[in-house]
Amino acid sequence: MSDVSFTPRAASVTTETALTRRIVIGVVMILIAVLLFAPLIAVFAEALRSGWAASLEGLASPDAQAAIRLTLIVAAIAVPLNAAFGIAAAWAITKFDFRGKALLITLIDLPFSVSPVVAGLALVMLFGTNSWLGAWLIAHDLKVVFAFPGIVLATMFVTFPFVARELIPVMMEQGRAEEEAALTLGASGWRTFFTVTLPNIRWALLYGVLLCNARAMGEFGAVAVISGKIRGETTTMPIMIEMLYNEYLSVAAFSLAAVLALLALLTLLLKSLLEWRYAGLLAATRRH
Numbered sequence: 577m578s579d580v581s582f583t584p585r586a587a588s589v590t591t592e593t594a595l596t597r598r599i600v601i602g603v604v605m606i607l608i609a610v611l612l613f614a615p616l617i618a619v620f621a622e623a624l625r626s627g628w629a630a631s632l633e634g635l636a637s638p639d640a641q642a643a644i645r646l647t648l649i650v651a652a653i654a655v656p657l658n659a660a661f662g663i664a665a666a667w668a669i670t671k672f673d674f675r676g677k678a679l680l681i682t683l684i685d686l687p688f689s690v691s692p693v694v695a696g697l698a699l700v701m702l703f704g705t706n707s708w709l710g711a712w713l714i715a716h717d718l719k720v721v722f723a724f725p726g727i728v729l730a731t732m733f734v735t736f737p738f739v740a741r742e743l744i745p746v747m748m749e750q751g752r753a754e755e756e757a758a759l760t761l762g763a764s765g766w767r768t769f770f771t772v773t774l775p776n777i778r779w780a781l782l783y784g785v786l787l788c789n790a791r792a793m794g795e796f797g798a799v800a801v802i803s804g805k806i807r808g809e810t811t812t813m814p815i816m817i818e819m820l821y822n823e824y825l826s827v828a829a830f831s832l833a834a835v836l837a838l839l840a841l842l843t844l845l846l847k848s849l850l851e852w853r854y855a856g857l858l859a860a861t862r863r864h
Contacts, residue, residue: 619837622830634820634828635835642808643816644835646727650812651792654731658788659781662739667773670747671755684740692734696801699730722804727812730798735791742784746777783850790843794836 592600623631634640665684669677687695703720704710713720720726754776758768774781796814803810811819813836820829 616837619830619833622826623834625830626827630827631831631834634825634831637828639808639811639816640820640828640832643811643813643832646724646811647793647813650724650727650731651789653728654735654792655785655789658732658736659739659785661736662741662743662784662788663777663781665740666743666747666777667769669744671752681744684737687734687737692730692795692797693801695733696730696798699726699733699798699802703729721802722806722810724810726802727799727810730802731792731795734795734798735788738788738791739781739784742780742787743777746780747773750776779850779853783847786843786847786850790840793839 635644665680668674669681700721701707702709703713703726705714705721710721718725720729754772755768758772759765763771794814795812796818799812800815800818803812803815805811805815805819807819813832817829817833817836820826820832
């Protein structure tokens with residue numbers, strides 16, 4: 577009896593008909609167009625409704641310039657600090673066994689479950705004049721609430737999980753073998769980190785930093801509570817957009833919103849490039 581070879585037919589993961597799948601995909605694409613692309617188009621259309629000159633004039637105002645500058649400065653401070661915290665937290669969780677590890681992971685996820693407005697209010701209660709810490713700070717001429725330090729703290733609180741949450745799964749998958757081998761060969765802790773750990777997590781780190789930066793620039797709730805919305809001093813771009821829109825300065829508001837949207841789109845593009853790059857490296861590693 578001769579052997580009969582055949583190629584088994586690939587089993588479908590769903591039992592729906594082709595028409596049903598097309599309908600579902602079509603509905604999803606329509607929802608994406610309505611919820612994502614339509615608002616973006618509306619923002620840019622409103623920003624340019626009166627022409628480029630009016631849009632640039634709105635962006636050139638002192639208040640808009642101050643909001644852009646403050647947003648970039650806050651992101652430049654909060655993102656590196658959260659990156660350092662994320663690396664340290666991921667290193668501790670994945671490389672060491674200690675009591676309270678589950679609690680630490682829960683605390684890292686806390687900003688995801690707490691409303692940003694509640695976070696901002698908690699910072700006001702902690703550093704405001706009604707608390708002993710706030711009174712002590714004010715007595716020593718150190719302002720946190722309704723000042724630049726409070727904006728940085730609020731931004732750091734709502735953004736600090738992003739880097740850690742991107743690094744923890746990657747470092748767990750890699751394990752501890754390479755670091756232990758480097759330490760056995762005589763490498764110091766810092767040398768092991770920079771020559772072994774950091775190259776292995778660089779793409780996940782960049783990915784987390786991009787997400788952290790996008791959230792830092794777009795944060796509204798916590799910053800709105802603790803900043804006091806002092807025009808030209810403590811107004812970030814999202815807050816300034818709201819203030820301009822409430823004052824019926826729609827061209828200036830949408831022009832500033834367009835700048836923020838462009839920054840978000842740039843972040844999305846860099847995120848996609850990193851995902852593509854990381855997927856290519858992962859596929860090449862598996863082939864070898």
